[in-house]
Amino acid sequence: MLDIKRIRNDFDAVAAKLANRGVSQETLAELKELDAERRQLLIKSEEAKAERNIASAAIAQAKRNKEDASEQIAAMQTLSADIKASDAKLAEIDEKLNTIVTVLPNTPHDSVPVGADEDENVEVRRWGTPRQFDFEVKAHWDLGEDLDILDWERGAKVTGSRFLFYKGLGARLERAIYNFMLDEHAAEGYTEMITPYMVNHDSMFGTGQYPKFKEDTFELADSDFVLIPTAEVPLTNYYRNEIIDGKDLPIYFTAMSPSFRSEAGSAGRDTRGLIRLHQFHKVEMVKFAKPEESYKELEKMTANAENILQKLELPYRVITLCTGDMGFSAAKTYDLEVWIPAQNTYREISSCSNTEDFQARRAQIRYRDEADGKVKLLHTLNGSGLAVGRTVAAILENYQNEDGSVTIPKALRPYMGGVEVIKPN
Structure with a gap:
């Protein structure tokens, strides 16, 4: 959430940044007018x-x-009625202001390219060379069915579309991938966590999913609980309404969890395969950092995600998202896109973002600076390290062989009990 004082004191600059993120001038003008009215009413x-x-x-x-004292009492009663009316008006304005401010996106960092959509994202670097096949490549969903390791039909029968069963070596491959990722992140200094898979509405507000993106979630009926869309939510809210000792920063967390997403508004997109499911596993990285260190930590986090792809020897590229394509809470985001041969393109497999103090203000996550003893908002960062199902898809397609088998990347073989190839039955 943005600081209303910052909006007030630097309105033109903030308005320009928000305009680049699609916020209308009418909304900004209403915000400015309401804030001015509130301040006048507060003084009165x-x-x-x-x-x-x-x-x-x-x-x-x-x-x-x-x-x-009857005249004085009558005058004071009139004055009290005026105060009550003013306070009621203030409460009304506060509610309107809060409604606007809580759905305003974060302002982009100055280094973020201005653009309307994904077509204006900027490529930063590439790693690896896409494999040249001398046979017709199969899509991962066909490979999974032919190898009897992914069962879409029964997933749809048991639950519905965009659900599946991993089976046999497919289930083992999924487990091998996330165990490998967790081990790598633990070696990089992240504390491994097992989080709740349900959170309350306050937690969803803290990371920015609520109130604007409720339609994208699965809420449990007649409760305050929501199935997590990412482990970012419980990990970031771990310190909600707390003050951390500054000498303990930065703090790194990692967790593997299922992620549940309704994928509202994605009808017709990626209806086959592992790219866009309602339930999938993801290994998440979350950092809490001092403001002056957060962009260095973003680069390190992105390198942590890249390390996984490099050790799996999967070609990928890194792009900087433009203002029109960034997530709601992010001030800057790097996307990692892995090569998917059957689609002859790169597809997103990780997003690493610095939200600066946007989430920390919503969730009231602060630290006491050991230098001056003052309590300050810290910066939060989050990144996928990686989306596991999409990693399975990338491995199946990039490591497929002409006979329909799939070779296991060397880094995963210790986690696969020495299995080197998944072969058709």
Whole structure:
């Protein structure tokens, strides 16, 4: 959430940044007008309350002197009614302001390219060379069915579309991938966590999913619980409403969890395969950092995600998302896109973002600076390290062989009990 004082004191600059993120001028003008009205009303209310205090003292003195205070009492009652009306108006304005501010996206960092959509993202670097096949490549969903390791039909029968069963060596491959990722991140200094898979509405607000993106989630009926769309939510909210000792920063967390997403608005997109499911596993990285260190930590986090792809020897590219393609809470985001041969393109497999103090303000996550003893908002960062199902898809397609088998990447073989190839039955 943005700081209303920052919006007020630097309105033109903030408005320009928000305009680049698609916020309308009408919304910004309404925000400015409401804030000005609120401040005027607040001054008026405070002056009236000070006047009432003086009048109360005068009435008390008159009563002690056994003087008639009826006119003063009547005047104070009128003043009290005016104060009550002003406070009610203030509450109404506060609600309107809060409604606007809580759905404003984060302002982009100055290094973020301005653009309307994904076509204006900027490629930063590439790693690896896509394999040249001398046979017709299969899509991962066909490979999974032919190898009897992915069962879409029964997943749809048991639950519905965009659900599946991993089977046999497919289940083992999925487990091998996330165990490998967790081990790598633990070696990089992340504390491994097992989080709740349900969170409350306050947690969803803290990371920015609520109130704007409720339609993208699965809420449990007649409860305050929501199935997590990513482990970012419970990991970031771990310190909600707490003050961390500054000397303990940065703090790194990692967790593997299922992620549940309704994928509202994605009808017709990636209806086959592992790219866009309602339930999938993801290994998440979350960092808490001092503001002056957060962009260095973003680069390190992105390198941590890249390390996984490099050790799996999967070609990928890194792009900087433009203002029109970034997530709601992000100030800057790098996407890692892995090569998918059957689609002859790169597809997103990780997003690493610095949200600066946007989530910390919503969730009231602060630290006490050991340098000056002051309590300050910290910066939060999050990144996928990686989306496991998409990693399975990338491995199946990039490591497929002409006979329909799939070779296991060397880095995963210790996690596969020495299995080197998944072969057709």
